[in-house]
Amino acid sequence: MQAIVLLGAPGAGKGTAADGLQEEFGFLHVSTGNMLREAVAGGTSVGHEAEPFMQAGELVPDRIIGHVVEEVLDSHKGGARYMFDGYPRTLTQADMLDACLKSRASELNHVFYLSAPRGILVGRLAGRRICASCGANYHLVNVQPKVGGVCDRCSGELYQRPDDSEETVNTRLNIYEEMTRELADHYEKRSLLQPIDSSRRPEDAIDDITRILRSSEGGGQAVSP
Numbered sequence: 108m109q110a111i112v113l114l115g116a117p118g119a120g121k122g123t124a125a126d127g128l129q130e131e132f133g134f135l136h137v138s139t140g141n142m143l144r145e146a147v148a149g150g151t152s153v154g155h156e157a158e159p160f161m162q163a164g165e166l167v168p169d170r171i172i173g174h175v176v177e178e179v180l181d182s183h184k185g186g187a188r189y190m191f192d193g194y195p196r197t198l199t200q201a202d203m204l205d206a207c208l209k210s211r212a213s214e215l216n217h218v219f220y221l222s223a224p225r226g227i228l229v230g231r232l233a234g235r236r237i238c239a240s241c242g243a244n245y246h247l248v249n250v251q252p253k254v255g256g257v258c259d260r261c262s263g264e265l266y267q268r269p270d271d272s273e274e275t276v277n278t279r280l281n282i283y284e285e286m287t288r289e290l291a292d293h294y295e296k297r298s299l300l301q302p303i304d305s306s307r308r309p310e311d312a313i314d315d316i317t318r319i320l321r322s323s324e325g326g327g328q329a330v331s332p
C-alpha cells in the first residue's frame with residue numbers, strides 16, 4: 108500500500124499535481140485545506156473553530172487537523188492509497204500521520220517537496236481562481252477558462268479564495284517557510300524527501316513525480332510510455 112505527501116508552499120502547485128496524480132494512480136486525495144473549506148461552508152463545528160485561523164492565514168490547531176484526517180481515513184477503509192496534500196504542516200502532524208498510517212497497516216513512501224521562488228508563488232496565488240462547484244483550479248493569466256469566470260468542466264462560477272488576498276498570502280508564505288523547513292529536514296533525515304522544481308509547467312512536475320512513483324512501484328524499472 109502506498110502513501111505519499113505533497114509538501115510545498117501555497118501556490119507551488121500541490122492541488123494541480125494532486126489532480127493529475129489522482130487520475131493516474133487512483134490515490135485517495137486527502138487535502139486538509141479542501142476539507143476545512145467544506146467544513147466552513149457546511150457550518151459544522153470544525154468549520155466554526157477553523158474559520159478564524161484560515162481567514163488570518165494562520166495554521167489551524169493540530170488537534171482539529173488530526174480529527175478531520177482520522178475522519179476521512181475512517182470513511183475510506185480497505186486498501187486505499189493515500190495522497191496527502193497540505194498535510195502535515197507541523198512536526199506534531201508528521202507524528203500524527205505516522206501513527207495514523209501505522210494503525211491502518213500503511214506507511215509513508217515518498218514526500219514530494221514542490222518548490223518555486225517566492226515571486227512566482229505570489230503571482231500564482233494572486234491570479235488563482237477556483238470553481239465554486241467542483242473546485243477546479245484556474246489562473247487569470249496561466250490557466251484561463253474558455254469563458255471568463257465560468258468553469259470549463261461544470262459551468263460553475265469561478266471565485267477568488269478570501270485567503271488569496273495579497274496581505275494574507277504574505278502571512279501564509281511566511282508561516283510556510285518557517286514550518287516547511289523543519290518538515291523538509293525531518294523527511295530528508297528519513298530519506299523520504301524528493302525535491303521537485305515546480306517553477307516549471309505543472310505537467311513537468313507531474314511527469315517527474317509519476318516517473319518516481321512508477322519506478323518505485325516497478326522495483327526500479329523504467330517508466331513505460
Ligand code: AMP
Pocket residue numbers: 117139140141143160161162164165166167168172192193194195196197200270279
Ligand atoms: P491550503 O488550501 O492547503 O492552502 O489551506 C488553507 C488554509 O487552511 C491554511 O492557510 C490553514 O489556515 C488551513 N490548513 C490547511 N491544512 C492545514 C494543516 N495541515 N494544518 C494547519 N492548518 C491547515
